[in-house]
Amino acid sequence: MTAMPETATPEHYWYGEDPSPAEMLEALRAFRRADAAMRRRTAADMAMNETDLRALQVVIARELDGRSTSPHHLADVLQISTASTTKLVDRLTRSGHLVREAHPTDRRGVVVRATPHAHDEVHERLAGMHARMAGVADDVPRAARPAVVAFLREMTAVLDDDEPIAPLTTAPTAVDGDA
Incomplete structure (x- = not known):
């Protein structure tokens, strides 16, 4: 059995003695795993790949925000x-989920827009889950909400950090007679 570093405990590895941060991070990891699995299931249930579904969500979200979406975006x-991206837009256009339109200010440009069919399908399939998620969020005490939002935004910043992580190194080999 491999010995753990002196500062690590089996329960909390590098998080120290207080179990709270480890519990919070494990809950966050469980959420991320569940979110990824839900996205795979949703895409499969809608007979799309995950990237196509994500593209459709991006276009719809931007439309609801009053913004257009270019293929470059x-x-x-x-x-x-x-x-x-061209292949993705072609697929979603053929399936009746997106349409290409002339860019409103750039004569050479194109934007993509979700069709009413796409809006209806996405809403029909995701509204129930979104309502349940909103219910869970609504159950968080009002006084705790700013801390939850700050925690999630700070974790997002950590995960979005582009700082490279050094590659693993090869473990030293045992010398004859060492055991």
């Missing part, structure tokens, strides 16, 4: 190539 948000 989708490529940036989804972190995919322009060629992949």
